[in-house]
Amino acid sequence: MAVLRHVMGSVLATLASTAVLIAVGSSAHAQLRYCAEHDYFKKKLEQEFDEKRSGLGITTDGKLLELFVGPRGNWTILVTLPGGPTCIMTEGGGWQDTEPRVEEPLA
Numbered sequence: 846m847a848v849l850r851h852v853m854g855s856v857l858a859t860l861a862s863t864a865v866l867i868a869v870g871s872s873a874h875a876q877l878r879y880c881a882e883h884d885y886f887k888k889k890l891e892q893e894f895d896e897k898r899s900g901l902g903i904t905t906d907g908k909l910l911e912l913f914v915g916p917r918g919n920w921t922i923l924v925t926l927p928g929g930p931t932c933i934m935t936e937g938g939g940w941q942d943t944e945p946r947v948e949e950p951l952a
Contacts, residue, residue, distance in 0.1 A: 878932070880933075890913045894913075894921070895915045895916055895917075896914060896919060898911055899914040919937070919938050922934040
């Protein structure tokens with residue numbers, strides 16, 4: 846199984862739409878096209894794309910969401926369903942780590 850690479854125009858927009866797809870529940874299952882065992886994807890991302898897990902979280906309905914990032918800005922988001930397979934949600938390029946934005950207090 847080849848991991849597809851797409852360059853995304855806006856990484857933040859992609860992450861936001863991914864979160865919406867995951868929150869939808871059953872309709873998100875139609876979006877999960879590339880699924881396999883978690884270890885398969887983890888090894889594939891590390892060995893072929895030099896991507897390491899950069900962050901993770903649990904969705905409100907119990908899915909594990911993981912972000913893998915490579916040194917050239919390539920990235921992949923995996924979602925693991927409770928008791929089920931791990932699926933590629935989306936992937937892309939141009940990833941940039943940013944400093945957290947500090948909000949100025951209103952005067």
